[in-house]
Amino acid sequence: MSSFCFSEAHEMFRKEVRAFSRKELAPGAKERARLDHYPKEMVRKIGKQGLYGVNLPEEYGGQPADWVSVGIVAEELARVDFSGAVLLHHAEGSCLTLAQGPKAMQVEWAPPIIAGEKIAAFLVTEPDHGSDAAAMETRAIRDGDDYVITGEKTAITYGLQADMGLLWAKTDPSQKAHGVTCFLLPLDLPGITKSRFPDLGWRQTGRASIILDNVRLPARYRIGEEGQGFYSVMGAFDLIRVLLCLEAIGMAAASLDDAIAYAKQRTAFGQPVAKFEGVSFTLAEDYTMLEAARLLCYRTLSLRDQGVRHTKESAMCKLLCPKVAAEIQHHVLLLHGHIGYTEDYPVEQRLRDTIGLEIGDGTAQIMKIIVARELLGREFLPY
Numbered sequence: 001m002s003s004f005c006f007s008e009a010h011e012m013f014r015k016e017v018r019a020f021s022r023k024e025l026a027p028g029a030k031e032r033a034r035l036d037h038y039p040k041e042m043v044r045k046i047g048k049q050g051l052y053g054v055n056l057p058e059e060y061g062g063q064p065a066d067w068v069s070v071g072i073v074a075e076e077l078a079r080v081d082f083s084g085a086v087l088l089h090h091a092e093g094s095c096l097t098l099a100q101g102p103k104a105m106q107v108e109w110a111p112p113i114i115a116g117e118k119i120a121a122f123l124v125t126e127p128d129h130g131s132d133a134a135a136m137e138t139r140a141i142r143d144g145d146d147y148v149i150t151g152e153k154t155a156i157t158y159g160l161q162a163d164m165g166l167l168w169a170k171t172d173p174s175q176k177a178h179g180v181t182c183f184l185l186p187l188d189l190p191g192i193t194k195s196r197f198p199d200l201g202w203r204q205t206g207r208a209s210i211i212l213d214n215v216r217l218p219a220r221y222r223i224g225e226e227g228q229g230f231y232s233v234m235g236a237f238d239l240i241r242v243l244l245c246l247e248a249i250g251m252a253a254a255s256l257d258d259a260i261a262y263a264k265q266r267t268a269f270g271q272p273v274a275k276f277e278g279v280s281f282t283l284a285e286d287y288t289m290l291e292a293a294r295l296l297c298y299r300t301l302s303l304r305d306q307g308v309r310h311t312k313e314s315a316m317c318k319l320l321c322p323k324v325a326a327e328i329q330h331h332v333l334l335l336h337g338h339i340g341y342t343e344d345y346p347v348e349q350r351l352r353d354t355i356g357l358e359i360g361d362g363t364a365q366i367m368k369i370i371v372a373r374e375l376l377g378r379e380f381l382p383y
């Protein structure tokens with residue numbers, strides 16, 4: 001058991017990121033949240049600030065730091081601009097995955113992703129296989145110097161806007177996880193069609209289905225060896241899950257700040273509603289749960305910084321944080337009474353986006369399976 005606390009450098013960095021977010025991202029955030037896409041100039045703005053390259057290689061435009069600092073960026077961006085924060089875990093996760101591919105591929109793709117010039121998506125889920133990702137059916141068949149790819153990937157965040165996708169497909173359909181290979185797929189190749197989901201939240205991220213109809217992909221776009229792809233995605237998920245959780249926490253923290261200010265100024269029965277324990281105790285409980293969830297995330301990132309395996313801890317974060325954050329958003333919405341129910345206040349948008357975080361990258365049930373497997377041993381899995 002290792003301890004964790006923020007260093008002075010972490011606190012300074014948080015202040016810098018918060019100041020940038022308030023100045024550059026907060027203006028217009030409410031209006032932007034109604035768009036069906038995330039403006040490219042916003043992606044560039046965050047990239048130019050260096051925030052999509054924290055703890056990524058300097059030779060590609062990244063800046064030296066630790067994983068705790070990446071978590072700080074996730075939390076602070078999400079406080080004001082959830083869609084921009086999502087692109088943080090896309091940048092970090094895609095660069096980690098690219099690092100397992102050929103150098104030329106990294107040189108071509110990592111710098112524009114870090115700079116906010118290009119967007120990466122993750123193509124894992126299929127219409128018939130979500131939680132059981134290893135059962136995927138999308139096929140990549142070797143044909144000379146190419147692979148020919150056929151299948152459908154679905155629920156793909158930024159599927160409409162992304163320039164490339166990290167694609168996981170079966171090269172050996174007789175195997176489950178051991179038959180999965182990872183590829184970089186430029187999303188403008190012939191044979192690719194996309195369609196949008198009419199979503200409850202995450203509207204700017206344009207979640208989409210991507211149909212691959214005999215897409216010819218040069219073999220040099222393969223990442224790692226055939227059959228090794230499933231293990232590369234799982235490594236990136238250990239990081240991505242914690243960043244997603246800190247996005248949920250950032251949004252919940254922003255809503256709790258709003259709730260505290262509102263409870264002090266809103267009066268009922270001749271008193272500020274903050275004086276009623278029915279209100280103040282809920283705020284106290286929510287603050288406590290949020291702080292516990294937050295610390296679990298940062299401690300998990302500090303384990304990653306120490307090179308300690310943290311699959312169980314990442315799954316614990318994903319099991320706990322989006323649920324806690326969704327409950328907080330619901331409480332804050334109710335505290336604002338009928339006003340909280342309107343689109344004039346950001347809490348309804350944060351609640352919708354947080355519910356998406358309960359599903360994306362694995363549901364709570366799947367996280368329990370991972371935690372139980374790590375606690376009890378693989379031989380006690382139900383399948």
Ligand SMILES: Cc1cc2nc3c(=O)[nH]c(=O)nc-3n(C[C@H](O)[C@H](O)[C@H](O)COP(=O)(O)OP(=O)(O)OC[C@H]3O[C@@H](n4cnc5c(N)ncnc54)[C@H](O)[C@@H]3O)c2cc1C
Binds near residue numbers: 124158207359362365
């Ligand atoms: C906002 C959002 C963004 C997303 N972004 C992406 C993305 O960028 N790329 C991508 O590839 N995918 C993405 N997804 C897809 C997401 O990862 C899947 O939706 C998720 O893994 C669940 O898969 P499913 O929807 O097929 O549900 P299913 O697997 O069909 O599960 C249905 C229900 O059964 C439960 N269940 C399944 N198996 C078990 C079990 N063994 N024990 C107990 N309960 C079980 C699940 O928890 C769930 O409640 C996104 C989803 C959302 C909502």
